[in-house]
Amino acid sequence: MKRAILAGFIVVPAMSAAEREPTGGARPSAVEGNRGPAYVTNRAPLAPSAFVKLPLGSIQPRGWLRHQLELEANGMTGRLPEISKWCKFENSAWASADGQGQFGWEELPYWLKGYGDLGYVLADEKIIKESRKWIDAVLSSQEPDGFFGPRTNKTGLEGKPDLWPHMVMLNVLQSFYEFSGDERVLPFMTKYLRWLNSRPGEDFSRGYWPRIRFGDTIETAHWLYNRTGESFLLDLARKIHDNMENWTSGVHNWHNVNIAQGFREPGVYYLQAGDEKFLRAAERNYQTVMGLYGQFPGGGFAGDENCRPGYTDPRQGFETCGIVEFMHSFEMLTKISGNPVWSDRCEELAFNSLPAALTPDWKGLHYLTCANQAALDKTNHAPAIDNGGTMFSYSPFEVYRCCQHNVSHGWPYYAEELWLATPDGGLCASLYAASDVTARVGDGSTVTVSEETDYPFSDTITLRVAAGRPVRFPLRLRIPRWCQKPEAKINGKSVALKGGPSAYAVLGRTWKDGDVVTLRLPMRIAVRTWAKNHNAVSVDYGPLTFSLKIGEKWIRYGGTDQWPEWEVHPTTAWNYGLVLNKEEPARSFRIVRPTPHPSRSGERAMRDSGPAPLPGGAGAGSIGGTPGSHVAGPGDANPFTLETVPVALRAKAKKIPAWKLDGHGLVGQLQDSPVKSDERTETVTLIPMGAARLRISMFPVIGSVSNARE
Ligand SMILES: [Zn+2]
Numbered sequence: 001m002k003r004a005i006l007a008g009f010i011v012v013p014a015m016s017a018a019e020r021e022p023t024g025g026a027r028p029s030a031v032e033g034n035r036g037p038a039y040v041t042n043r044a045p046l047a048p049s050a051f052v053k054l055p056l057g058s059i060q061p062r063g064w065l066r067h068q069l070e071l072e073a074n075g076m077t078g079r080l081p082e083i084s085k086w087c088k089f090e091n092s093a094w095a096s097a098d099g100q101g102q103f104g105w106e107e108l109p110y111w112l113k114g115y116g117d118l119g120y121v122l123a124d125e126k127i128i129k130e131s132r133k134w135i136d137a138v139l140s141s142q143e144p145d146g147f148f149g150p151r152t153n154k155t156g157l158e159g160k161p162d163l164w165p166h167m168v169m170l171n172v173l174q175s176f177y178e179f180s181g182d183e184r185v186l187p188f189m190t191k192y193l194r195w196l197n198s199r200p201g202e203d204f205s206r207g208y209w210p211r212i213r214f215g216d217t218i219e220t221a222h223w224l225y226n227r228t229g230e231s232f233l234l235d236l237a238r239k240i241h242d243n244m245e246n247w248t249s250g251v252h253n254w255h256n257v258n259i260a261q262g263f264r265e266p267g268v269y270y271l272q273a274g275d276e277k278f279l280r281a282a283e284r285n286y287q288t289v290m291g292l293y294g295q296f297p298g299g300g301f302a303g304d305e306n307c308r309p310g311y312t313d314p315r316q317g318f319e320t321c322g323i324v325e326f327m328h329s330f331e332m333l334t335k336i337s338g339n340p341v342w343s344d345r346c347e348e349l350a351f352n353s354l355p356a357a358l359t360p361d362w363k364g365l366h367y368l369t370c371a372n373q374a375a376l377d378k379t380n381h382a383p384a385i386d387n388g389g390t391m392f393s394y395s396p397f398e399v400y401r402c403c404q405h406n407v408s409h410g411w412p413y414y415a416e417e418l419w420l421a422t423p424d425g426g427l428c429a430s431l432y433a434a435s436d437v438t439a440r441v442g443d444g445s446t447v448t449v450s451e452e453t454d455y456p457f458s459d460t461i462t463l464r465v466a467a468g469r470p471v472r473f474p475l476r477l478r479i480p481r482w483c484q485k486p487e488a489k490i491n492g493k494s495v496a497l498k499g500g501p502s503a504y505a506v507l508g509r510t511w512k513d514g515d516v517v518t519l520r521l522p523m524r525i526a527v528r529t530w531a532k533n534h535n536a537v538s539v540d541y542g543p544l545t546f547s548l549k550i551g552e553k554w555i556r557y558g559g560t561d562q563w564p565e566w567e568v569h570p571t572t573a574w575n576y577g578l579v580l581n582k583e584e585p586a587r588s589f590r591i592v593r594p595t596p597h598p599s600r601s602g603e604r605a606m607r608d609s610g611p612a613p614l615p616g617g618a619g620a621g622s623i624g625g626t627p628g629s630h631v632a633g634p635g636d637a638n639p640f641t642l643e644t645v646p647v648a649l650r651a652k653a654k655k656i657p658a659w660k661l662d663g664h665g666l667v668g669q670l671q672d673s674p675v676k677s678d679e680r681t682e683t684v685t686l687i688p689m690g691a692a693r694l695r696i697s698m699f700p701v702i703g704s705v706s707n708a709r710e
Pocket of ligand 1: 322
């Protein structure tokens, strides 16, 4: 590994597999079995992972992320049994010891996977207890041969097993074990995976979902192998890899969730195969999909339900299941590869797409989130989007049955990956958010690092170390791909920090109680031009992409007072092209931040009132401290609403009168930029894309008289 040593810093470029230190090199020697000094790491012959997940409960999310998790706990995920028949304990086949009953497919495990982890990251006793009830039932349902849960799945595919729902339940059990150490879990999983290993190879190539998603169980087999050392688990993983969808040779299935979940499989199998071609295959799959269908901002791709040739523009949608599964894939690949670009990709989706998939109060979601989406109505948009029926409006009900359950793991998994252990006894700040992490480091001492930040709404991150005694360990800080000039101080003293973006800065020193690291990741405005989408542009500031602020009119069309269904319609124009500074497009924007509102109670009242019709539309009112606006500080509130965004941009724009909704009710197709407009120049406000539920994130560029097109 090439390292530049800079005054106490080592700047490490993105690690390639070949550069990583082998087991027993610079890694601390194992003290018990496969354990390093602190945490379970990969057991030989698996290749070492660059980073290691910390035990659940090690990280306490704070700030806006905690607020999102609390909204989730008080909203759909926390209360889903009220409205989902798949989450009712009484008659669920997942809750019965003999596996008889109803609703034994993916929905319950989808929900429980995030629900349990939500309890663990929030230390919410009620959720932990409730999820434990389900897990106890599952653990009591094992047959002598090792199969468990709903018996219908044993013959679900024309008499052969449908193995997909069990993949998700295994993830539930992994988290439960990481949290509780319950001694029933490992023997139970071993017995089931022995049964799985007894199945013929064709069982892993059967069925639409199982065949494509079986990489999930390779990860599970490795997880269990690292804890038990049972070698049959590696045989099983190989057998799955050899028989399932061949993701190593490319992308052969174009279902959005299948891609988001399946593309990573070679990257996971790389740990066992030890050949870098597998890691490269995961990256190539990502590039293939994004090169064709990810040609707009937000971090997702056009897959509404499937990717379709010719449907690549920003009015195509990405399913909420796709958002959370893609994020999970990126989190896994960060740990495996040590390449920080996966964390950048995760943040892009988390900040810019996930919040807009949900109502601000987490009591409804929609199926499809698009980069350009000027109305969230319940009408059918097919065939302009692949799926027929209601796809855009917000509902908590089974109209969005998979997403309704599966959205649960998005933020909890994210919160679990903020900090990672490193195999050399250190800590890595992988995804930035306010949090406290308590972990064993160096010689085994326990330290707590408190991270104070409003990131991504501010560029400064303060880390305070609490340690019982001085301890030497490396602290790795991810430098995002967009950050050219990171700055750092230790205890107020600047430390030279060279090295480009997409790297980990390593602070190797003896840390003592009270040490403070201040990291600044200066953000700049950047204009991206999308050559494959008519030279339209999008605007970034650090990891945030910005959308036109469009006034929202929320119209309830169904549901109950507790669980309303909403359409959202625009109250202001959305058909703007941007007037850009030709020489330096990034100079076309002015950053504005709210001044704190004197009445914090007012902002809380708004926060609690959910998506009631918001007064004032998209005027310039809510940014800049206009009286009557309820502008929140970002630290503890929901930054993902029109009225509470902590940062915005002002831009010059002109309306394009011919740009309208098309016959299918979608934003009209983009035309080649630059485009012509005879309208007057106006000042418009752009807000973070994640807060913009109605959104124009891909803008035509207004041209001069000589070069513009109609
Ligand atoms: Zn879904």
